[in-house]
Amino acid sequence: MANLASSFVGIKSPNPFWLASAPPTDKAYNVVRAFKDGWGGVVWKTLGTDPPVVNVSGPRYGAIHSNDRRLIGLNNIELITDRPLEVNLREIKEVKRDWPDRALVVSLMVPCEEHYWKDILAKVEETEADGVELNFGCPHGMSERGMGAAVGQVPEYVEMVTRWCKQHTRMPVIVKLTPNISDIRTSARAAHRGGADAVSLINTINSIIGVDIDNFAPIPTVDGKGSHGGYCGPAVKPIALNMTAEIARDPQTRGLPISGIGGITTWRDAVEFMTLGAGNVQVCTAAMTYGFRIVQEMISGLSSYMDKHGFTSIDDIVGRAVGNVTDWQYLNLNYVAKAKIDQDACIKCGRCHIACEDTSHQAITSMVDGARHFEVIDAECVGCNLCVNVCPVENCITMEPMVSGVDPRTGFPITGEYANWTTHKNNPMAKAFVPAEPAE
């Protein structure tokens, strides 16, 4: 069986699945339950200065559901821990003592002055925790107080606070980034310059999840008013994946360890993050939705996947897809694929036809010889993949690459040669084509 052991910036855990800093890691009771169920590590719910913050006592969550009531996106207006610092530190010390083989990282958020960071780092060191994560991400509540995303959105602050922390602790420093920024690379580079051992991402996305249209107030509504909050869960995964890949392939941060976070619900999600450069993953919403035991499916799924591919260590997965992430201009413009409908699987719902007819390229029939019949017209199909995505029957429509012959839509022969936009004749900025020198 594959070995799932993980060593992330030197922090060892029996598997790469950590719980992210959030309610699941708010106290010893939860963390011990999580460890019993198999989680490899946790990032303790963010600590701050005393006196602790105060949370609302009304609703703090809102959600987006699919039609079958699955939770797709979660929004929250919760702050950092509202328990006294000393209580958290005592519990952290006890849990680490009792669970030495699990990773225990402590998330921190204090005002942007050096003495606050120096002071809390010394206290955390006494607990024997494995590392700290700097919370530069929360987009609500704390950011209005000059912390969280308010720091994460200013690269100079990210660098400065990271540097302070590296100066004042021997523990590994992970910098948790906010996605509420136009280019994630600027924050990652700043953390790197400040000496961060790793970055973790993403924290939540600033959002209003909905409006109560009878009471005219944002959701969740607290005594008639609502506030913007942090969005997470499966819906944010694509944003997090892209940001992970951006950092992994940026020459300035290449090699900087990444802890992947955002919508991870299954082992497949975790593998996706790891292939794009994450050395481990953190989970919040999925645990809050389904409970701690989901980690068991993650462990067995990852293990089977690794066995199937002959991977012996998770390092065999990390970054494996990064080289295949490229800029649009380098995609092969000579690659041609056509949709193909499996007539035996087709239930004749007509969704592919209407999607292609109204919004794509009029390339799917609806009637043939007076009967409902859905078939792709190769001479019109641009290979866009829309029909595949709207078809309710999985694998009923597939995209088939053309490997020879002539594309009936363009009349161009399929040569198998690679050609991209940088040299295309329609590109006003095209570089002159320089043929490769013949081999001697």
Ligand SMILES: Cc1cc2nc3c(=O)[nH]c(=O)nc-3n(C[C@H](O)[C@H](O)[C@H](O)COP(=O)(O)O)c2cc1C
């Ligand atoms: C209710 C709630 C509270 C959270 N509190 C914190 C926090 O205190 N510190 C922090 O760094 N992130 C916090 N997060 C963000 C999560 O750690 C995580 O970055 C985010 O939810 C994305 O992961 P997910 O899609 O698996 O939930 C919180 C998230 C939720 C839902």
Ligand code: SF4
């Ligand atoms: S791939 Fe696009 S163009 Fe081709 S049939 Fe499907 S929707 Fe139409």
Ligand code: SF4
């Ligand atoms: S959407 Fe799928 S199932 Fe429906 S008609 Fe098209 S191919 Fe058939």
